[in-house]
Amino acid sequence: MTIFQYAFFQNALMAGVLAAIACGIIGSYVVVKRLVFISGGISHAAFGGIGLGLFLGLNPLLTAIIFSVFSSSILGIISKKAYQREDTLIGAMWAIGMAFGIFMIYQTPGYVPDLASYLFGNILTVSRVDVLIMLTLNITIALIVFIRYNEFLAFSFDEEFSEVTNVPVMKTYIVLLSLVALTVVILVSVVGIILAMALVTLPAATASLFTNSLKKMILFSVLIGIFYMFIGIAMSFFFNQPSGATIVLTSGISYLGLLGAKSLIRNHY
Amino acid sequence: MTKEIIRLEHVSFDYGDHRVLEDINLKVYEDDFLGIIGPNGGGKSTLLKIILGLLAPREGKVFLFNKSPNEGRKHVGYVPQHTLVDRTFPICVKQVVLSGRIGFTDFLRRYSKKDKQIADKVMKIMGIKEIRNTQIGELSGGQLQRTLIARALSTEPELLLLDEPTSSIDVQAETDFYDFLHGLSEKMAIVLVTHDTGAISSHVKTIACINKTLHYHGEKTIPPKIFEKLYGCPIELIGHGIPHRVLKEHDE
Numbered sequence: 422m423t424i425f426q427y428a429f430f431q432n433a434l435m436a437g438v439l440a441a442i443a444c445g446i447i448g449s450y451v452v453v454k455r456l457v458f459i460s461g462g463i464s465h466a467a468f469g470g471i472g473l474g475l476f477l478g479l480n481p482l483l484t485a486i487i488f489s490v491f492s493s494s495i496l497g498i499i500s501k502k503a504y505q506r507e508d509t510l511i512g513a514m515w516a517i518g519m520a521f522g523i524f525m526i527y528q529t530p531g532y533v534p535d536l537a538s539y540l541f542g543n544i545l546t547v548s549r550v551d552v553l554i555m556l557t558l559n560i561t562i563a564l565i566v567f568i569r570y571n572e573f574l575a576f577s578f579d580e581e582f583s584e585v586t587n588v589p590v591m592k593t594y595i596v597l598l599s600l601v602a603l604t605v606v607i608l609v610s611v612v613g614i615i616l617a618m619a620l621v622t623l624p625a626a627t628a629s630l631f632t633n634s635l636k637k638m639i640l641f642s643v644l645i646g647i648f649y650m651f652i653g654i655a656m657s658f659f660f661n662q663p664s665g666a667t668i669v670l671t672s673g674i675s676y677l678g679l680l681g682a683k684s685l686i687r688n689h690y
Numbered sequence: 691m692t693k694e695i696i697r698l699e700h701v702s703f704d705y706g707d708h709r710v711l712e713d714i715n716l717k718v719y720e721d722d723f724l725g726i727i728g729p730n731g732g733g734k735s736t737l738l739k740i741i742l743g744l745l746a747p748r749e750g751k752v753f754l755f756n757k758s759p760n761e762g763r764k765h766v767g768y769v770p771q772h773t774l775v776d777r778t779f780p781i782c783v784k785q786v787v788l789s790g791r792i793g794f795t796d797f798l799r800r801y802s803k804k805d806k807q808i809a810d811k812v813m814k815i816m817g818i819k820e821i822r823n824t825q826i827g828e829l830s831g832g833q834l835q836r837t838l839i840a841r842a843l844s845t846e847p848e849l850l851l852l853d854e855p856t857s858s859i860d861v862q863a864e865t866d867f868y869d870f871l872h873g874l875s876e877k878m879a880i881v882l883v884t885h886d887t888g889a890i891s892s893h894v895k896t897i898a899c900i901n902k903t904l905h906y907h908g909e910k911t912i913p914p915k916i917f918e919k920l921y922g923c924p925i926e927l928i929g930h931g932i933p934h935r936v937l938k939e940h941d942e
Contacts, residue, residue: 453778453779453780568798568799569799570799571788571789571792571795571799571800571801572792572799574781574785574789575789575792577779578776578779578781578786578789579770579775579789581744581768581770582768582770582789582790582841583789583792584744585742585743585744585763585766585768586764586790586792586793586845587760587763587764587793588792588793629778629780632780633780633782633825633827634780634782634825635780635781637780638780
């Protein structure tokens with residue numbers, strides 16, 4: 422019997438691949454449109470949804486979907502309507518969402534599951550239900566981006582010009598942020614809330630070092646993400662290391678290393 | 691009778707407590723080629739944004755093609771400052787030009803054969819067809835600017851609106867550029883804003899000066915006193931090899 426026959430291992434592999442696909446697609450937009458900070462706000466606010474789910478006795482991933490799509494829409498509106506101190510407002514939402522989650526968990530009677538698994542993730546404990554939720558979210562993300570590719574490209578490149586050509590920029594922005602929210606939910610069980618942002622940005626940032634095309638950037642970052650995931654699963658399974666931290670350390674060090682190497686080569690020639 | 695395409699009536703705008711535009715009145719007609727000059731921070735870009743409906747005026751009314759800016763702007767080709775473009779963005783010349791057609795696509799946002807033909811045509815006009823697959827970070831300032839103009843032209847506009855088109859472009863390119871605009875002004879109205887007082891005055895048909903308030907000078911004349919008022923110090927109006935204008939006092 423090989424390890425591939427264990428259900429938990431199959432789930433881990435599927436979760437890893439699904440997370441990498443979502444991160445590759447949405448992460449590319451987050452990086453090129455410079456949405457890293459607001460995405461950080463969305464991911465931390467998603468913890469409010471998890472706390473709510475635990476309190477209500479529902480699947481926390483499902484409540485996190487609703488909660489984070491809702492909070493990302495509010496964040497989107499706030500960030501566009503605020504003439505100044507946009508970052509302060511995002512920071513406030515970031516903290517409120519997180520605190521709300523902790524507050525709700527504290528109100529939850531009886532047994533409360535391990536908080537650390539939501540904060541830092543554990544890819545080896547992903548359930549089949551989680552995988553199905555992740556799959557549904559992934560299909561949603563891929564479909565919307567496929568259909569709206571040209572619009573997202575025009576919007577991300579030049580929001581003002583898009584508005585002049587009557588692209589509904591506010592709507593497009595909120596859809597994009599909602600997709601970031603769905604991506605974060607996919608990542609909760611893999612790397613957790615705290616490390617989700619790293620996996621959204623790092624594969625895409627690494628891919629951007631090698632290509633000047635958005636389509637290729639998405640493709641490369643999916644492949645790079647899958648590679649990081651497999652390293653994390655292997656480290657977690659064979660050496661009993663924390664999967665989320667291993668995945669993020671691998672991707673972070675690879676990105677910085679390649680960035681350094683690239684600038685060295687550029688300066689040399 | 692020439693058609694009126696822009697009308698501003700008593701337009702004012704504030705950023706917070708800071709008044710940027712005060713009681714602006716302006717009319718632009720379909721055969722106009724208007725240059726609006728003023729110092730940095732004088733409200734030039736804000737004025738463009740108000741004309742395009744990107745900002746709502748605090749006071750006053752704006753008409754674009756006799757409609758609200760949000761409706762009228764579909765006839766406007768907007769060319770933003772090329773120095774503000776994110777050059778690291780992974781997009782090539784062709785994709786930028788095609789994105790001018792995004793407002794004409796169906797709900798799936800696919801570019802039609804017609805969209806692609808129009809994009810090809812304007813890239814040819816702007817002389818950027820050979821570099822259509824180049825990522826924008828590898829372009830010179832002039833090439834990037836031509837790409838942005840091509841994108842604006844792909845909307846098949848009746849009015850071209852340009853924000854600081856000649857910044858960081860060398861003198862020869864600047865002269866060529868104005869010659870090109872001159873040809874284009876046969877087909878559409880052109881309004882450009884710039885802080886550059888050199889070449890512009892001999893190329894455009896009419897001039898307005900802006901620094902919070904707007905002074906329209908009609909045919910080609912700017913009094914030096916206005917420049918002093920605008921820029922706070924006397925400015926040399928004569929460029930090398932560029933015929934300069936005889937300046938007329940306006941009443942105030």
